[in-house]
Amino acid sequence: MMEKKKLSRREMDKLRHRRQMLAAALDLFSLKGYHNVSMHEIAGKAEFAIGTLYKFFKNKEDLYKALIMEKADEYHRALSDVLSKENDTLAVIGDYIAAKAQIFANSVAALRLYFAETRGASFNIKAGLDQDIRKLYDEMVEQLVSTMKRGIDRKVLKEGDPYYMAVALEGLTNSFLFCWLEDPKHHSYEENVQMIKEMFLNGCLAK
Amino acid sequence: MMEKKKLSRREMDKLRHRRQMLAAALDLFSLKGYHNVSMHEIAGKAEFAIGTLYKFFKNKEDLYKALIMEKADEYHRALSDVLSKENDTLAVIGDYIAAKAQIFANSVAALRLYFAETRGASFNIKAGLDQDIRKLYDEMVEQLVSTMKRGIDRKVLKEGDPYYMAVALEGLTNSFLFCWLEDPKHHSYEENVQMIKEMFLNGCLAK
Amino acid sequence: MMEKKKLSRREMDKLRHRRQMLAAALDLFSLKGYHNVSMHEIAGKAEFAIGTLYKFFKNKEDLYKALIMEKADEYHRALSDVLSKENDTLAVIGDYIAAKAQIFANSVAALRLYFAETRGASFNIKAGLDQDIRKLYDEMVEQLVSTMKRGIDRKVLKEGDPYYMAVALEGLTNSFLFCWLEDPKHHSYEENVQMIKEMFLNGCLAK
């Protein structure tokens, strides 16, 4: 039980200011890329002085890392929540796809940063970040693998390497959702979600 | 008939020098990212003076663009060659996966740049590039869709949207090959290629 | 009524710093010429960091332009003040020559830049400046012509084209004052001023 009420107005303000700064940074970073955004620009957009920005984040990298980790946490928590439900396998997989689609639809900005980091395309803001994000990602994959394993045990999914199944699901969701993001009018959201499920289950469902 | 022989030693040297510069740039960019590499660094690694570098590429962006386009061309040509063969559908798909795997195995460095660009993660080296690369990518997808269509017509693949099938194949190959790249010892190359094919065909083969 | 008092210490400092930078730039530019002075040199002489210089002037050209315009303004204002006095014509002309002599004596440095610009010898810091300075110059000449016209009307100066008289006065002052500047010990200031007046009036006085 956390003591939420204990935050004074001062502390509330601080948190709000921090959020405003991160929001400004997210907008700019996702739009122009890490190196094409200056601290002054972020401070300006957040309507704070440059010195104030540095009171909250000790340097640019720190700000970036805080931002990425915050978003990665949200992302992984959302998926993790779904994967840890004790539902039947097919429901879990369906929910997973839907949850991921939700995230893609709602946080395009953050996604660009996330994929820049995880896809090795990261215009590496030095090391360190990789490790932390990687860990989150690996945990999530682990859960996905468990889900697959459970599905196989329960004879819902066919025999096979559950790791490969997880990889396949990842590939299909990313691919379909990216395509949809780039050209949202072409195919409906529901259709895409449906297709992912179908493609995956065609390949992995037990007969 | 192209007159290849007509290149004087001078011109041969120039081409070689250009290649050396691009090679140095590729190494550095893929390792540290566009903004974390200086022109001096590239010149140094290529063992040329900074001025010489600028004789070949009018500025940093131009060098980057030349590099990306050269690699993207190679990549797409390789896949395009496979897809335009008049073989039977399954062979083409198998060859496509194998060719893509080859590329992943051989040009990790270039791939990082390529995905940075196509995955929207591009830490935008200004505009212009997007368009050109995008076009190459779209053409390739178009060919892939045609292949699928032909497979459906010939009753090799089951009824369905050939575009979705192409997206699925893209997703599966990228996902499996990325995983394999990150952890090559864990699963063999052949096993991965095999898995991709299986997963895809399970979902798309006509019964 | 202007509110001069409203400047905070912060703002006062800023203005002083700006003046210091411009002073350093004037010294160096007039001594060595625009292209032979680096921004670092100016910053160094003004005892500021290079970045600070760029906070005040967005680039080298901008700094140069600010400098030239400031000096040209001073120069033209001084002459304009004299010419707009409602004195009798001969007094105005005498004052004009004296004022111009004062300026030559006091601001050799600025003069070199000014003549570089107005004499077409400008080693053109791109366009734009020409126009602004030209306008100031033309206005001043216009006033000079009016003075001549008035002198003619009042029968103080002889009949003739007042524009030509203005040109003649300009020529005589520049020529004498330049000579004097280059070799100040040879002939006294007063003697030169006297000679200019004499030469001019010999040519233009009504009999």
Added chain:
Amino acid sequence: MMEKKKLSRREMDKLRHRRQMLAAALDLFSLKGYHNVSMHEIAGKAEFAIGTLYKFFKNKEDLYKALIMEKADEYHRALSDVLSKENDTLAVIGDYIAAKAQIFANSVAALRLYFAETRGASFNIKAGLDQDIRKLYDEMVEQLVSTMKRGIDRKVLKEGDPYYMAVALEGLTNSFLFCWLEDPKHHSYEENVQMIKEMFLNGCLAK
């Protein structure tokens, strides 16, 4: 007696090439200023390779100096020729003005360089040049002073300091001719020449 005929074709070519290079340089320098013209640009305009340019002039400064001195020589020789004629004073002065006007009309390009150098506005291409040009200029002034002196002796010009008269004539010619150059349609060439003579003689003619 110089041996002019002895120039072989080789040597003739060399001279022609040199002239072509200097002509290209004059065009560019007077148009864009010393520092805004590159040696490559000059070589390009003269249609020679950069190395060839350096065969003729050991560096950029040397080329500039050669150019300026050549033009200054022409300029001073033209005036000197007039001033050394044993005509009567008024004729000499008239010829001098006419000759100077001719030069202004014919070689605007060179003039800009010349005045940049002599007016102290010179964006000083290092030292050295000043001295040589200065000497030419002083010699010419000396001749002008002699002419004035002779005029006074012959009672054509009134009593007074011949040096000041020379300065006055210089001032009037420069001023009128500059104005005319800048706005040639406004007043005719003849009118200007006439005005200079009038103004000067009004001030200096013996009564």
Added chain:
DNA sequence: GATGAATGAGTATTCATTCAT
């Protein structure tokens, strides 16, 4: 905490000059 002026290391780019062919 908040401010924003000042700092200066770092980087892209230019261009005079050389020299092997």
Added chain:
DNA sequence: CATGAATGAATACTCATTCAT
């Protein structure tokens, strides 16, 4: 002499970061 590829010192300008108020 002619060529033009190669050189690298020099310079304008940016931006993360600090600190006195």
